[in-house]
Amino acid sequence: MDADVIIIGAGLAGLQAARRLQDSGLSVIVLEASDAVGGRVRTDRVDGFLLDRGFQLLNPAYPAVREWIDIEALRLQHFGVGALIRNGESLTRLAHPLRHPQYLPEALRSGYLQPREVFALLKWLAPTLIRETASSRAQQDMTLASSLDSAGVTGPLRTSVIDTFLSGVLADASGTTSANFVRLLLRSFAFGVPGLPEQGMQALPELMAAELVHKPQTQIRVTSVAETTVGVEVGTDTGFLRAQMAIVAAGPPEAAELTETAEPKMNGLSTWWFATDHSPLKEKFLVLDASGPAGKAAGPVVHAAVVSEVAPSYAPAGKHLVEATTLLSATGNNPDEASVRRDLERMYATSVNDWELIARHELPHTLPAQPPPLNQHRSQRINDRVFIAGDHLDTASINGALLSGDRAARSVVEALSHRN
Numbered sequence: 001m002d003a004d005v006i007i008i009g010a011g012l013a014g015l016q017a018a019r020r021l022q023d024s025g026l027s028v029i030v031l032e033a034s035d036a037v038g039g040r041v042r043t044d045r046v047d048g049f050l051l052d053r054g055f056q057l058l059n060p061a062y063p064a065v066r067e068w069i070d071i072e073a074l075r076l077q078h079f080g081v082g083a084l085i086r087n088g089e090s091l092t093r094l095a096h097p098l099r100h101p102q103y104l105p106e107a108l109r110s111g112y113l114q115p116r117e118v119f120a121l122l123k124w125l126a127p128t129l130i131r132e133t134a135s136s137r138a139q140q141d142m143t144l145a146s147s148l149d150s151a152g153v154t155g156p157l158r159t160s161v162i163d164t165f166l167s168g169v170l171a172d173a174s175g176t177t178s179a180n181f182v183r184l185l186l187r188s189f190a191f192g193v194p195g196l197p198e199q200g201m202q203a204l205p206e207l208m209a210a211e212l213v214h215k216p217q218t219q220i221r222v223t224s225v226a227e228t229t230v231g232v233e234v235g236t237d238t239g240f241l242r243a244q245m246a247i248v249a250a251g252p253p254e255a256a257e258l259t260e261t262a263e264p265k266m267n268g269l270s271t272w273w274f275a276t277d278h279s280p281l282k283e284k285f286l287v288l289d290a291s292g293p294a295g296k297a298a299g300p301v302v303h304a305a306v307v308s309e310v311a312p313s314y315a316p317a318g319k320h321l322v323e324a325t326t327l328l329s330a331t332g333n334n335p336d337e338a339s340v341r342r343d344l345e346r347m348y349a350t351s352v353n354d355w356e357l358i359a360r361h362e363l364p365h366t367l368p369a370q371p372p373p374l375n376q377h378r379s380q381r382i383n384d385r386v387f388i389a390g391d392h393l394d395t396a397s398i399n400g401a402l403l404s405g406d407r408a409a410r411s412v413v414e415a416l417s418h419r420n
């Protein structure tokens, strides 16, 4: 045997599984097809800019992050908890009233907070705010859109803020996501202040990998995983490896292919990264557009942010970095650069002609769709020797990937303890 356990994929799920197995005294080989660890959490350095492969945030309030990640080591640079809403000439700060009480009068004057709708939203969210496990009552789950409709969250807060904000977070604007999953996400926004690590999002998986005695082997693509009479045989593009057990943590589509299970539906988005000499707005909030008909976004950008105002380490001295996020459509009819620039011009009320598009990340496999009912305890066992892990088996998030990796590893430890 080459090791007790072989893990396929060095994304967050695979790395957490490896850490848990190592802590349990097992020998582990991690095989990664790409040139570095991280999976969907990667960062490129381009001309002094840090460009995450798709704008994303780390929320320190995620239970798995709180429990297993040395968050201090990442030196998070924090966003404001809230958003700026652009509607024509006006730009309104809608922020967490306890974290940013100074903006409350502005929010109350804005017209976005109608007492009846705010009360309905709080009532909808309250059980999950009080107790995290309230959202695991799967039988009460339904789609986000029907759940908010039936709760009476149907006013300007919904159309101009919640729907647009969530479409960026979920990479989906259809409203078909599990309402219970969204409650969990909003809970983590209520209790945490999301941010970006000083060295980019990839610092998170690198921190996890640094704890492994045997570092993940990169640029090795696994092509098959087969149960044998004595263990598993893992085929790679450089030969075969053998172990007692395997965990396939290769991301939803690849894991499905390797384990011959159903491929989950994935939602996609694009992040457009622009460099500019002047910051268009000295604010640490995402900007949402509500200038369109009925207070919806007028164009394709679901949110934008001056990332370098939040995370100065993301831009070289004297430069600024702006992200704009658009959704990828299943029909392939996606926005072009001109329409993104038009949106940014309106959202920041400035000319963007001299902004340089330095990268565009088109990510069709951003997040697995998470339809109701929310089920965080899906089986991760493929057969007696092979387990599967990833965000598609828990919640579509960093938290879900970590939890799923940990659960797969604990199942392996238990299965091995029965055998030995």
Ligand SMILES: Cc1cc2nc3c(=O)[nH]c(=O)nc-3n(C[C@H](O)[C@H](O)[C@H](O)COP(=O)(O)OP(=O)(O)OC[C@H]3O[C@@H](n4cnc5c(N)ncnc54)[C@H](O)[C@@H]3O)c2cc1C
Residues within 6 Å of the ligand: 008, 009, 010, 011, 012, 013, 014, 031, 032, 033, 034, 037, 038, 039, 040, 041, 053, 054, 055, 056, 057, 058, 220, 221, 222, 223, 249, 250, 251, 252, 254, 255, 269, 363, 365, 366, 367, 389, 390, 391, 392, 396, 397, 398, 399, 401
């Ligand atoms: C643009 C974007 C924005 C996001 N925003 C957020 C956010 O703000 N908050 C949040 O919580 N989550 C966010 N996410 C989701 C989060 O990044 C994922 O949920 C999480 O990283 C998934 O981890 P994973 O280990 O399950 O899968 P992956 O990260 O997909 O890891 C799978 C790994 O397996 C490797 N692999 C695949 N096939 C093979 C093979 N055959 N052999 C060997 N290795 C293989 C891959 O290269 C990869 O490294 C975002 C994701 C993206 C892309």
